[in-house]
Amino acid sequence: MANVSDERSIRIAKVQKLRESGINPYVERCNKTHSLSQARELAEGTKDVELCGRVMLKRSFGKLLFATIQDYDARIQIAVNMSVVDREQFKFFEKMIDTGDFVWVKGEIYKTEKGELTLKVEAFQLLSKAIRPLPEKFHGITDLETRSRQRYLDLIMNPLTRERFKKRFKIINTIRNFLNDHDFVEVETPIILTKPSGALAKPFKTHHNALDIDMYLRIAPETYLKRCIAGGIERVYEFARSFRNEGMDPSHLQDFTLLEFYASYWNYEDNMRFTQELIKKILMEVNGSLQLEYQGTKIDFSGDWPKYSFRELIINHAGIDIDRCPTKEELIAAIKAKNITLEDVDFDKIGRGNLIDQLYKKVARPSMINPQFLIKHPTDLSPLARKNDDDPSITDRFQLVVNSWEIVNAYSELVDPIEQRERLLAQARARENGDDEAMIMEEDFINCMEYGMPPISGWGMGIDRFTALLTDQENLREVVLFPLMKPLDYTNDGEPIEEKQDSTDSSVPAPQNIADLGADKAKLDALFAEKLSKENLKNHSLASAAIMRGIAAKFGLNQEAYYYTGLLHDVDFEDAEGSQMNKHGLVAAEWLKKCGVNEAIIHAIMAHNEENGTKRETFMDYALTASETISGFITAVAKIYPDKKVSSVKVSSVTKRMKEKSFASNVNRDSILLCSKIGLSLEEFVTIALESMKAIAEKIGL
Numbered sequence: 001m002a003n004v005s006d007e008r009s010i011r012i013a014k015v016q017k018l019r020e021s022g023i024n025p026y027v028e029r030c031n032k033t034h035s036l037s038q039a040r041e042l043a044e045g046t047k048d049v050e051l052c053g054r055v056m057l058k059r060s061f062g063k064l065l066f067a068t069i070q071d072y073d074a075r076i077q078i079a080v081n082m083s084v085v086d087r088e089q090f091k092f093f094e095k096m097i098d099t100g101d102f103v104w105v106k107g108e109i110y111k112t113e114k115g116e117l118t119l120k121v122e123a124f125q126l127l128s129k130a131i132r133p134l135p136e137k138f139h140g141i142t143d144l145e146t147r148s149r150q151r152y153l154d155l156i157m158n159p160l161t162r163e164r165f166k167k168r169f170k171i172i173n174t175i176r177n178f179l180n181d182h183d184f185v186e187v188e189t190p191i192i193l194t195k196p197s198g199a200l201a202k203p204f205k206t207h208h209n210a211l212d213i214d215m216y217l218r219i220a221p222e223t224y225l226k227r228c229i230a231g232g233i234e235r236v237y238e239f240a241r242s243f244r245n246e247g248m249d250p251s252h253l254q255d256f257t258l259l260e261f262y263a264s265y266w267n268y269e270d271n272m273r274f275t276q277e278l279i280k281k282i283l284m285e286v287n288g289s290l291q292l293e294y295q296g297t298k299i300d301f302s303g304d305w306p307k308y309s310f311r312e313l314i315i316n317h318a319g320i321d322i323d324r325c326p327t328k329e330e331l332i333a334a335i336k337a338k339n340i341t342l343e344d345v346d347f348d349k350i351g352r353g354n355l356i357d358q359l360y361k362k363v364a365r366p367s368m369i370n371p372q373f374l375i376k377h378p379t380d381l382s383p384l385a386r387k388n389d390d391d392p393s394i395t396d397r398f399q400l401v402v403n404s405w406e407i408v409n410a411y412s413e414l415v416d417p418i419e420q421r422e423r424l425l426a427q428a429r430a431r432e433n434g435d436d437e438a439m440i441m442e443e444d445f446i447n448c449m450e451y452g453m454p455p456i457s458g459w460g461m462g463i464d465r466f467t468a469l470l471t472d473q474e475n476l477r478e479v480v481l482f483p484l485m486k487p488l489d490y491t492n493d494g495e496p497i498e499e500k501q502d503s504t505d506s507s508v509p510a511p512q513n514i515a516d517l518g519a520d521k522a523k524l525d526a527l528f529a530e531k532l533s534k535e536n537l538k539n540h541s542l543a544s545a546a547i548m549r550g551i552a553a554k555f556g557l558n559q560e561a562y563y564y565t566g567l568l569h570d571v572d573f574e575d576a577e578g579s580q581m582n583k584h585g586l587v588a589a590e591w592l593k594k595c596g597v598n599e600a601i602i603h604a605i606m607a608h609n610e611e612n613g614t615k616r617e618t619f620m621d622y623a624l625t626a627s628e629t630i631s632g633f634i635t636a637v638a639k640i641y642p643d644k645k646v647s648s649v650k651v652s653s654v655t656k657r658m659k660e661k662s663f664a665s666n667v668n669r670d671s672i673l674l675c676s677k678i679g680l681s682l683e684e685f686v687t688i689a690l691e692s693m694k695a696i697a698e699k700i701g702l
Contacts, residue, residue: 100130189224262458410459
């Protein structure tokens with residue numbers, strides 16, 4: 001079979017031949033009587049049916065040719081028969097029309113002997129010639145980057161992708177129709193601002209050349225939507241493209257679609273009722289059911305969704321009454337009395353409010369699968385929320401939690417201009433002290449508030465994340481048509497220039513194959529059993545070995561050599577533990593040399609602990625350091641789940657926790673990110689590590 005470049009040249013020659021024959025290969029327009037889905041509903045014998053679509057398959061049987069054409073919604077078979085069209089036309093379709101081309105066809109609907117609904121072609125026209133061939137099995141490509149970068153091909157080749165985006169479009173239309181039916185008005189607010197506005201986050205910065213001032217991309221539309229409320233638009237919403245100059249991972253994008261709405265004269269309780277009604281409407285319109293399944297977990301949205309306070313949830317799941325622990329010290333004592341471990345919580349530094357939040361996230365949130373409202377947030381947890389009029393120790397706020405995700409965060413909004421000014425001034429001071437995510441004072445917004453605002457309740461919801469939930473996707477890029485991607489360079493012929501990894505590039509070492517382990521495996525297994533007695537250390541080593549084997553499999557390397565590198569990397573840890581950590585790796589090296597182990601393996605084991613003076617240089621050096629570090633991090637993530645099983649851990653859970661500095665703070669994130677040194681993105685590396693650990697879960701007690 002010709003390669004893509006050869007096939008492209010052949011097709012370009014066909015374009016030239018068509019032009020020389022007086023045939024325009026790119027026509028202006030055409031008529032059609034039906035879409036392909038409509039055509040599939042037509043009765044046999046329906047005549048003069050005109051259809052348009054892209055040729056996806058073509059099969060020749062002498063004087064009969066079958067092809068399949070496709071539009072966004074459906075496919076249909078067409079038949080070109082030499083007994084119906086003349087010989088010259090038949091040869092033209094056979095020789096000049098290729099897969100990927102757009103065609104117009106006219107004819108009669110019939111069924112073949114096998115019962116396949118087909119259009120018997122009586123006339124046809126080439127509408128647009130594709131000069132680049134379609135991939136044969138693009139729908140089978142599992143590489144997320146390829147699908148995200150070439151979404152047009154993903155849409156052409158993969159019906160599941162088309163269905164996923166149909167659902168996204170329907171979700172947005174259902175929300176829009178529902179809000180409009182309830183007297184909300186859709187508005188557009190500024191995207192480029194003179195000051196960052198709308199939420200606590202780091203903004204994107206740009207420059208206005210004519211005005212010679214710095215400007216910012218919108219973080220969220222909140223303050224402008226509230227200006228609309230003040231101006232008399234009592235119910236307002238916007239599907240707002242929003243931007244945050246922060247990290248990108250499977251559950252966070254730097255540009256995303258945020259739905260925000262605000263309603264005058266509502267409080268948060270009115271908003272809860274409306275939210276339940278809205279989301280149930282979406283589920284019925286989009287999924288046809290109030291039940292859905294996400295990554296194997298069944299979620300039921302039926303009935304009235306329960307409302308729980310922090311206090312109730314913590315009593316139910318931990319047996320601790322936070323109201324009886326009015327000080328942080330009393331709450332810490334209660335937590336310790338219940339033998340509850342809060343990973344990476346510094347009791348000396350954390351405040352009572354955040355301690356309550358961490359306790360809730362540990363004992364309650366992982367089991368909150370069906371939708372439920374979290375209410376009555378303690379004031380010391382929500383210092384910027386409106387205090388409840390009857391009980392100032394709590395706030396007028398709710399969160400909608402589904403499958404342990406916070407889907408919606410909502411408030412009875414603050415409309416007191418004096419208090420709002422004080423809060424924004426506090427944010428401005430924080431920004432002056434180096435917090436580049438703190439909000440900037442918006443004097444015009446305060447002026448607006450001083451003219452008076454009615455009572456308001458509103459909320460924000462990430463459309464991408466909500467769509468991911470309804471379409472069973474872990475990665476938000478799968479529900480965004482064209483996510484932000486690192487740019488590629490192209491040749492003059494339009495071919496992408498792949499980033500190459502070779503041994504001359506010191507930043508990304510070439511994959512390193514070890515032809516020979518150099519030692520008897522039984523002897524190495526015996527050394528492992530002799531030198532390591534602690535169960536947790538054995539499990540860590542087994543997990544590291546499994547991940548190293550997974551990396552070797554990914555790159556087609558000697559899996560046995562990589563496995564033993566991971567297994568033995570801490571073989572001297574118990575000897576070095578304590579004051580001898582600068583010897584860790586060096587002692588192991590001496591033992592392994594006596595066994596005859598390959599020098600490259602020994603160097604990697606020494607280099608995973610740079611305290612001993614060994615510098616990382618090779619592919620295997622970086623692979624081992626990243627692998628043994630992420631094995632501990634994944635173990636920590638697994639232990640926050642109710643079942644404490646690695647089988648429950650998702651890629652998105654690991655990448656999300658990577659951003660939480662307080663979680664597993666003893667784990668060096670930079671060591672995990674060394675995966676880039678072996679040519680793997682964080683998501684790719686986490687996927688390999690998770691699958692590797694899941695394969696040996698019983699052995700490592702997870």
